[in-house]
Amino acid sequence: MNTLPQRPEDLRVRFKNFGLRILRLYDSLPQNGSAQIVGRQIARSGTSPGAQYREACRAKSDADFISKIEGALQEVDETDYWIEILVEGKYIAREKLMSLKTETDELISILVTIVRKLKARRK
Numbered sequence: 518m519n520t521l522p523q524r525p526e527d528l529r530v531r532f533k534n535f536g537l538r539i540l541r542l543y544d545s546l547p548q549n550g551s552a553q554i555v556g557r558q559i560a561r562s563g564t565s566p567g568a569q570y571r572e573a574c575r576a577k578s579d580a581d582f583i584s585k586i587e588g589a590l591q592e593v594d595e596t597d598y599w600i601e602i603l604v605e606g607k608y609i610a611r612e613k614l615m616s617l618k619t620e621t622d623e624l625i626s627i628l629v630t631i632v633r634k635l636k637a638r639r640k
Contacts, residue, residue, distance in 0.1 A: 528627070529574070532567030532589075535624065538617055539563030539596065542609075552608045559599035565592040566624070583635050590628040597621045 543560040546552045566589040573585035600618055604611045 528570060529567070531620075531624070532570050535620055536564040536567045538620070542614075542617065545609075546603075547608060551606070552603075555599055555602050555606070555608065559596055559603070562592045562595040562599060565589070566596075579635055579639055583632055586628055586631055586635075590625065590632065593621060593624045593628065597625065 539559060540563075542563075543556045546556040569585050569589035569592065573582050573589065576582035576585055597618070600614055600621060603609045604614060
């Protein structure tokens with residue numbers, strides 16, 4: 518598992534790359550109705566965290582920062598759900614999504630750690 522990024526820019530880059538990977542996944546999905554429904558959901562939830570993290574970097578307070586990071590966390594977790602749907606629905610082979618699933622898990626872990634540390638610091 519990766520450690521926390523040393524600089525905010527590191528996580529910015531990571532989220533941008535994550536969003537781009539999600540968009541490439543969306544483009545590769547079958548063109549049938551149900552795959553496209555899931556695809557639109559994962560495209561939205563997988564690109565949103567990068568924008569939310571950028572907003573968090575401009576937060577006005579710790580509370581604002583935590584709120585924006587928690588929003589990004591919710592979206593990454595939702596993306597994890599859609600990855601599970603794609604695999605369990607047999608739209609894409611599990612093996613093809615393993616590295617993306619690993620990155621999703623690592624991003625969740627990083628965001629949870631950030632929130633926990635900030636909340637502990639505030640007490």
